Amino acid sequence: MNVLLIGSGGREHALAWKLAASPLLTRLYAAPGNPGIAGEAELVALDVSDHAAVGRFCRDKAIGLVVVGPEAPLVAGIADDLRAQGIRVFGPSASAARLEGSKGFTKDLCARYGIPTAAYGRFETAADARAYVEKMGAPIVIKADGLAAGKGVTVAMTLDEALAAVDACFEGAFGGAGASVVVEEFMTGEEVSFFCLCDGFTALPFGTAQDHKRVGDGDVGPNTGGMGAYSPAPAMDSAMIERTMREIVEPTMRGMAEKGAPFSGVLFAGLMLTESGPKLIEYNTRFGDPECQVLMMRLKEDLLVLLNAAVDGQLEHVSARWRDEAALTVVMAARGYPGTPEKGSAIGGLDKATATGAEVFHAGTALSDGRIVANGGRVLNVTATGRTVSEAQAKAYAAIDAIEWPEGFCRRDIGWRAVERENA
Numbered sequence: 001m002n003v004l005l006i007g008s009g010g011r012e013h014a015l016a017w018k019l020a021a022s023p024l025l026t027r028l029y030a031a032p033g034n035p036g037i038a039g040e041a042e043l044v045a046l047d048v049s050d051h052a053a054v055g056r057f058c059r060d061k062a063i064g065l066v067v068v069g070p071e072a073p074l075v076a077g078i079a080d081d082l083r084a085q086g087i088r089v090f091g092p093s094a095s096a097a098r099l100e101g102s103k104g105f106t107k108d109l110c111a112r113y114g115i116p117t118a119a120y121g122r123f124e125t126a127a128d129a130r131a132y133v134e135k136m137g138a139p140i141v142i143k144a145d146g147l148a149a150g151k152g153v154t155v156a157m158t159l160d161e162a163l164a165a166v167d168a169c170f171e172g173a174f175g176g177a178g179a180s181v182v183v184e185e186f187m188t189g190e191e192v193s194f195f196c197l198c199d200g201f202t203a204l205p206f207g208t209a210q211d212h213k214r215v216g217d218g219d220v221g222p223n224t225g226g227m228g229a230y231s232p233a234p235a236m237d238s239a240m241i242e243r244t245m246r247e248i249v250e251p252t253m254r255g256m257a258e259k260g261a262p263f264s265g266v267l268f269a270g271l272m273l274t275e276s277g278p279k280l281i282e283y284n285t286r287f288g289d290p291e292c293q294v295l296m297m298r299l300k301e302d303l304l305v306l307l308n309a310a311v312d313g314q315l316e317h318v319s320a321r322w323r324d325e326a327a328l329t330v331v332m333a334a335r336g337y338p339g340t341p342e343k344g345s346a347i348g349g350l351d352k353a354t355a356t357g358a359e360v361f362h363a364g365t366a367l368s369d370g371r372i373v374a375n376g377g378r379v380l381n382v383t384a385t386g387r388t389v390s391e392a393q394a395k396a397y398a399a400i401d402a403i404e405w406p407e408g409f410c411r412r413d414i415g416w417r418a419v420e421r422e423n424a
Contacts, residue, residue, distance in 0.1 A: 001304070002062050005030045005041060006048050006078070007069025010331075010363030010381040011289035014296040015069060015303070016040040017359065022304035029061065035372055036362025048073055051081035058087045065090060067307060071147060071286050074265075075101035090307045092285050095261035099252070099283040103182045104145050106283050109259075113251040117280040118185040118272075126170040129181045133162045139186040143282075144169050146177030151338065153223055155186070189274040190417075191281065192233040193291050194241070196249055196269075197306060200262035202315040203249050204306075205241055207298070207322065208233040209291040210417065215338055217413045224338040225378060228414030230328040230389050231294040234421050235273055244271065244278045252283070264310060293361050293381045294327035328392035328415050329383035330400055331363070332408045337377035347372045347379070348404035358384040358399035379408060389418035 001024050005016055013036045019028055020040040030037045031046035031054070046057055058066060066082055068074055068091035077094035091097075098105045110117040118141070123129035133140060142165035144152030152174045156162035169178030192210050196203040211229035215221040236244075248269060256263045268284035268291075287295070296303070300321040309318045334341035341364075350372065353360050361383060364376020382399050386392035393415045400410060 001025060001064035002027045003029070003304070004058060004061070004063045004066045005069065006066065006073060008032050008034050008037070009070065009289055010361040010378065011287050011292040012069040013037050013040075013361040013363070014293040014381070015067060015287070017361070018296040018299065018303045019067070022302045024302065024304045027061075029063070034362045035365050035367050036360070048078065049076065051078055054078070055082055055085040055087060058082065058085075064088060065304075065308065065311065067091070069286060071097070071100050071284065074285055075147060088311050090265060090311050092263055092265040093261060095259075096256055096263045096265070097285045098261070099256070099263070099267070100285040101147060102145055103143050103282060104180060107182060109252065109255050110280060113255040115248050115251050115280055116277065118187050120182055120184045123181045123183065126166055129166045129170070129183055130163055132183050133166060134159070136183070136185075138162050141184040141186055142166055142169065143182040143184065144174040144178040145180035145182055146174070148174040148177040149225065151223065151225070152177055155223070187272040187274055187279060187281070189272045190235050192236050192271050192273060193229070193288055194236060194244055194269045194271055195287070195291070195295065196267045197310045197315060197320070198253065198263045198265060198267050199310045199313045199315045200257070200264045201253070201313060203245065203253050203267065204315045204318070204320060205245065206266070206320050207231060207295045208236040208241070209288065209294055211288065211291055212411060212414055215411075217411050222338055226288070226290050226331065227333070227411045228328070228330045229288070229290045229294050230326060230392065230415045230418055231291070231298055232322070232326065234418055240273070240278065244269065248278060248280050289363075290329045290331055290381050293329040293383050297327035297359065297383055297385050298323045298325065323385070325385040325387060326389045326392045326418075327383065327385045328389060328396050329361075329381045330396050330410050330414045331378050332380040332382060332400065332403065332405065332410045333378050334364070334374045334376065335407050335409060341374070341377040342407060343373070343375055344368070345374045345405065345407035347374060347408070349402050352402035353382060353399040356395065356399045356402060358382055358395055360399070374405075374407065388422050389415045390422050393419060
């Protein structure tokens, strides 16, 4: 089977790495890809926003499956348009992708179907949002309603911080994503990531992880798209997974089907494990980044078999088995991230890093005069496995120490919560 993978980040490199191992794969293409993905797939210069052009490419290359990595093309309806051309796609319709594309849509769905989540308000003006914030007080959470590349959420610990976040949204800090704002109750507990593969009817549990959103050691500083992750999440035992499926995932699947938008693809639930049980923070409608990297390292199954089953409505006939090892990934970011990153600095020592046994997934790199250079904020995902999270952590940081990139930085405490559990 010929496969087209859409995307250019670390998530897509991990997907390409896993897809390339499938005996079912004939040829893998990636659009636009990156220098790391080029080691697993043939890169193609497709404008993925031109759905007709993507369709023509698929017909010319006899593509049997399109795998959409990032959220923006899904929200823009690429899955709908390709399916209308008779092309098989792994990823939700635009209507179903509203679970990520509009936080307000998801909150309203939770309210209608009794899905546990934080209390909230939706606002179209800064004045109304500010009044609600002043009434509720801090700590409180401010979210741009639309897609904001992982940066539209402010966990405000003070009233001034909350009001500033509201103003930032309505003043255009996140473009059109902030034209509407969701203000939420601040929840306390342990945050985890829970994934399911879905075919519109069946939701198949597909692994757990925990990531680190804050830019600095000790979980300080601004939120980012994720500075590292590990899998599995120790707090998500079989009982918690069963409860999450019953109280959160299954009502969501029913609700979306009733709305005429059955969900097919990856359903990624960000959860807060509170004293009263799991509550939904938000949904994403694609693999997490960097959570995908650790999931792919642990997955025993042929990923292409599972994705085909999801597309064909056959998930009830397959299973997802996992290696016993833990996996941990550390994001190496360019100086300036999560603000304006410095681009163009050369990166060396990648062969030395992989020689340690780690995988280095490229997230924001480019080729310049034959050298790998930084071309984004989050640039590399250095990923390792071990019998414990502590062992995986040590291997990942040993690989990082082999990389020659003075202009890059990383957190040095990824996995700290699990390591503390192991050492308790």
